[in-house]
Amino acid sequence: QVQLLDSGGGLVQAGGSLRLSCAASGRSFSVYVMGWLRQAPGKEREFVARISRSGSITYYADSVKGRFTISRDNAKNTVYLQMDSLKPEDTAVYYCAAGSDQLLTKPNYWGQGTQVTVSS
Numbered sequence: 865q866v867q868l869l870d871s872g873g874g875l876v877q878a879g880g881s882l883r884l885s886c887a888a889s890g891r892s893f894s895v896y897v898m899g900w901l902r903q904a905p906g907k908e909r910e911f912v913a914r915i916s917r918s919g920s921i922t923y924y925a926d927s928v929k930g931r932f933t934i935s936r937d938n939a940k941n942t943v944y945l946q947m948d949s950l951k952p953e954d955t956a957v958y959y960c961a962a963g964s965d966q967l968l969t970k971p972n973y974w975g976q977g978t979q980v981t982v983s984s
Contacts, residue, residue, distance in 0.1 A: 866890040866973045870960040873978030876950055880982070884945040886960030886975055893941040894918070899968045900934065900945045902956035902980075912958070913945060914968045928954075950982045 872884040884900065899914030913924045913934040922934050933946040943960060958978050961971035 866893070866896070866962055868960045868962060868973055868975035870958065870975035870978045872945075873958060873980045875981045875983065877983050878950060878952055880950050881946070881948045882950065882980060884947065884958055884960075884978060884980075886943045886945075888941040888943075888962065890941075894938040896962040896964065896972075897966055897968050898934075898936055898943040899961050899963075899971070900943075900958055901961055901971075902954075902958045904956040907956075910956075911968070915943065916966075947980070950980075952982045952984050954980060955982050956980060 867889040868886055870886045872882060876882055894917055897914060900912040901909055902912050903909040911925050912928055913932055915922045915934045915936050919936045931949045936943040958980050960975035962973040963971035
């Protein structure tokens with residue numbers, strides 16, 4: 865079993881930065897594809913970013929490409945999401961996710977979510 869604890873959200877003004885962290889408990893962290901998804905009230909859940917098991921391959925939604933950076937440290941069982949140049953439309957609850965699916969379309973595990981609010 866894997867437990868994910870995501871953190872680092874908060875309130876920031878447009879143009880600011882935040883770094884989200886997701887700490888995983890349990891063994892075999894490196895066997896999972898990791899990623900971040902987000903959901904705003906009244907909107908569907910949206911893919912944000914994913915990273916391969918080794919960390920060598922990353923993929924981003926077009927809406928965040930060039931602004932967000934996902935990384936992982938398998939030795940620390942942690943995945944990060946560095947968010948720069950934040951926009952009000954980035955406001956959402958961000959969820960860390962882990963799965964065996966390379967595209968992370970059906971994650972096996974979820975964090976509890978961390979709120980990111982970007983003010984105008």
